[in-house]
Amino acid sequence: MLTTGGCPKTMLSIRDALEALEGKWKLLILFSLSAGPKRFRQIGKEVTGITDKALSKELKSLEMNRLIKREVHDTFPPTVEYSITAHGMSLEKVMEELHYWGLAHRKTIFEK
Template sequence: MMEIQEKAIAIIHSPEECKGALLPVRDALEVLSGRWKLQILISLSSGPMRFKQISKAVIGITDKMLSKELKDLEINKLVVRTVYDTFPPTVEYTATEHSKSLQGVIEALKDWGMLHRKEIIGK
């Protein structure tokens, strides 16, 4: 991991290159920011889910916040909302192929989180 960071730092030689490297990071953080989006995507990684299933899987999220976050994820093409013609209407949410490209990022965050927990609280 340190080797990758050193390579990334070594490549940037000017303020323009620094700005160019930071813009995609800023964009990614803007799309994934907040407490809930990654948790929602992780819950959808096992397959399509209905609203209440996601609500139960993501402990602590309110229905209002879940609705907002799902809309944001849909706008950013990370989630697809499918409405089935039933009575009452059935709605399912599915992670897109684009969202699956985050798998490596999520794994890296999990690994770093485990290291951070050990550093901070020794667990």
């Protein structure tokens, strides 16, 4: 648990994390890739609702933040595969906690 309250250094690190993961797609893409390397279309099918344009943008951002790796295979036509990096896998506990929090949140907001 963070015990530093409104400490500027803590706020800065939280902001950095939020900027790297901002938007509704990035964590879902990382979750998809946590099962193993995938091609663009495979990710798009698993992350339902994402457009090709949004997926392309998010993959570039995740790669820039070194959370995923893009690998071009020397085939004809060229094959591109995306995989999660060790740095990206370090978010596994965060994703698990978000999963449990999301379950509890759904229960809370849909309780009557």
